[in-house]
Amino acid sequence: MQKKILVTQSSMPSLEEYIEEIKPIFESKWLTNMGEKHKELEKNLKEYLGVKNISLYTNGHMALYIAIKSFDFPGGSEIITTPYSFSSTTHAIVQNNLKPVFCDINEKDYTIDVSKIESLITDKTVAILPVHVYGHVCDVEKIDEIAKKHNLKVIYDAAHVFGVKYKGTSIANYGDISMFSFHATKVFNTIEGGALVYNDDNKRLILERLKNFGINGPDHVDTVGTNAKMNEFCAAMGICNLRHIDDEIKKREKVYNRYLERLDGIDGITVSKLQDNIISNFAYFPVIFDKEKFGKNRNEVMEELKKENIYTRKYFYPLINDYECYRDKYDSNETPIAKRISDNVLTIPMYADLSIEDVDKICDIILKK
Ligand SMILES: *Cc1c(COP(=O)(O)O)cnc(C)c1O
Numbered sequence: 001m002q003k004k005i006l007v008t009q010s011s012m013p014s015l016e017e018y019i020e021e022i023k024p025i026f027e028s029k030w031l032t033n034m035g036e037k038h039k040e041l042e043k044n045l046k047e048y049l050g051v052k053n054i055s056l057y058t059n060g061h062m063a064l065y066i067a068i069k070s071f072d073f074p075g076g077s078e079i080i081t082t083p084y085s086f087s088s089t090t091h092a093i094v095q096n097n098l099k100p101v102f103c104d105i106n107e108k109d110y111t112i113d114v115s116k117i118e119s120l121i122t123d124k125t126v127a128i129l130p131v132h133v134y135g136h137v138c139d140v141e142k143i144d145e146i147a148k149k150h151n152l153k154v155i156y157d158a159a160h161v162f163g164v165k166y167k168g169t170s171i172a173n174y175g176d177i178s179m180f181s182f183h184a185t186k187v188f189n190t191i192e193g194g195a196l197v198y199n200d201d202n203k204r205l206i207l208e209r210l211k212n213f214g215i216n217g218p219d220h221v222d223t224v225g226t227n228a229k230m231n232e233f234c235a236a237m238g239i240c241n242l243r244h245i246d247d248e249i250k251k252r253e254k255v256y257n258r259y260l261e262r263l264d265g266i267d268g269i270t271v272s273k274l275q276d277n278i279i280s281n282f283a284y285f286p287v288i289f290d291k292e293k294f295g296k297n298r299n300e301v302m303e304e305l306k307k308e309n310i311y312t313r314k315y316f317y318p319l320i321n322d323y324e325c326y327r328d329k330y331d332s333n334e335t336p337i338a339k340r341i342s343d344n345v346l347t348i349p350m351y352a353d354l355s356i357e358d359v360d361k362i363c364d365i366i367l368k369k
Contacts, residue, residue: 005310005358009351010184011248013240021236030232033212037235041190044242049163050170051197055207056235060159060181060194062228064092066210067155067177067196070203073098073126079155080120081129082112083320083330084338088181089131089157090320101125102321104335109136109275110286113337117146127153132161132171133316134347135187135283136275140166140174147175155179158197162188163249165279172197177207182238187252187281188245190238193230251352252282258356259285259348262363268294269366284315285350287366288341295369298346305348305365315347 012018025031038056046054057063068079075097081089083102093100101120106113112130128147130138138156147154154175162180164171172178182193196207206223209216214225241248263271270288274280291297296304302312319342321330332339348362 002309005349005354005362007311007313007315007347007349008185009353010189011187011241011244011352013237013244017240017243018237021240022233025232025236032229032231034229035232035235037232037239038230041230041235041238041242044239045195048242048245049172049197051172051199053198053201053204055196055204055211056230057194057196057211058228058230058234059192060179060183061088061092062211062226063181063194063196064088064155064157064179065095066207066226066228067179068092068096068098068127068129069210070177070206071127071153076124077126078122078124079127079129080112080117080125082131082338083322083332083335084110084133084316084342085131085157085320086159086316087320087323088159089129090326093129098126099124100320102330102335105338105341107337107341109272110134110341111136111138112143114139114142114146117143118150121150121152125150125152127155129155129157131157131159132164134272134286135160135164135280136272137161137164137166137171137278140171144174159183159186159194160283161281162186162283163245163279163281167277170197173199176200177203182234187249187283188238188241190230190234190241193234193238248352249281252350253280254356255350255352255354255359256280256282256285258359259350259363262360263287263366266294266367268292282350284347286315286345286347288344289346290344298344301366302346304368305362308361308365310349310362310365312349313347314342314345317342317345 156175156178158178159181177198180195182190210225211228214223216222268290289298321332
């Protein structure tokens with residue numbers, strides 16, 4: 001049978017390396033609740049990312065939910081975000097009893113269009129929740145400026161930008177809090193997992209308490225918290241994967257460069273170029289198809305690849321403001337650029353161990369007339 005190529009493949013250490021890492025857990029029998037592996041991963045990540053504070057969570061979504069919760073915004077307050085993201089971003093706002101307000105994206109890098117943020121600010125706006133997508137970063141300086149001017153918090157969905165540097169420093173140093181996802185499909189994974197990174201030391205207490213039922217010492221529960229702790233086996237996977245992350249990103253770069261050689265400059269195809277002042281992590285390879293110029297649309301390319309056992313994803317489609325659970329309250333025509341990109345985008349396979357031969361095979365199928 002022809003081998004399957006999926007849109008992504010998780011990075012993993014060798015079985016031996018992982019077994020070595022989990023042996024102490026079998027000795028201590030301490031499986032979760034901020035154990036030794038958890039502490040070690042926190043320390044290693046802080047160093048790797050070059051950030052001041054980090055808290056670990058069971059997944060990225062709960063981390064984002066808790067990040068928002070930690071500000072204790074009045075119910076019904078508005079948070080400006082984009083509909084061009086994974087469901088998690090908007091769900092985390094709504095689950096906090098707050099109201100998402102959708103801003104369009106820019107067509108250059110698919111992040112929030114900073115020129116459209118200010119017109120959406122009302123007296124109920126409390127924060128901006130921009131999304132760094134595909135490894136591209138938002139216009140962090142402009143967002144900072146707008147937030148300062150209007151006294152808003154900035155919480156980044158940084159799920160796609162693990163390890164990305166902007167002007168030589170970690171992208172996570174911008175905004176009040178950034179959320180990383182360590183899900184199996186992400187550039188760096190802990191099987192399931194996530195983190196919050198933040199500069200304000202005073203935030204640590206509440207961010208840690210919210211993930212452990214609001215417990216504050218043996219006899220005190222002072223916050224309505226949830227359970228979102230990272231367990232020791234996930235932390236151990238993270239410790240192993242972090243040892244290899246630079247090699248993994250280098251391998252992704254090779255895949256990225258080959259795709260670029262083959263697909264850039266083709267009429268009717270738009271690939272995303274690296275931004276200025278960025279060290280990328282090559283997280284995804286989105287391609288925008290223009291049927292009039294290219295002859296095939298996104299869905300046709302998707303089907304042709306599928307026939308050859310190559311699986312792609314319409315990432316992000318549908319737009320969040322078109323979801324069944326949100327579309328009664330929103331109109332996706334109000335975010336026309338996001339709509340057009342969402343209708344025409346296909347993310348093609350991208351992972352460290354994808355061979356150049358397979359990249360060529362994928363490109364041959366895409367380009368076949
Ligand atoms: C993966 C992802 C999340 C959620 O992270 P999980 O770890 O899967 O909970 C949130 N936002 C974006 C943009 C993501 O890609």
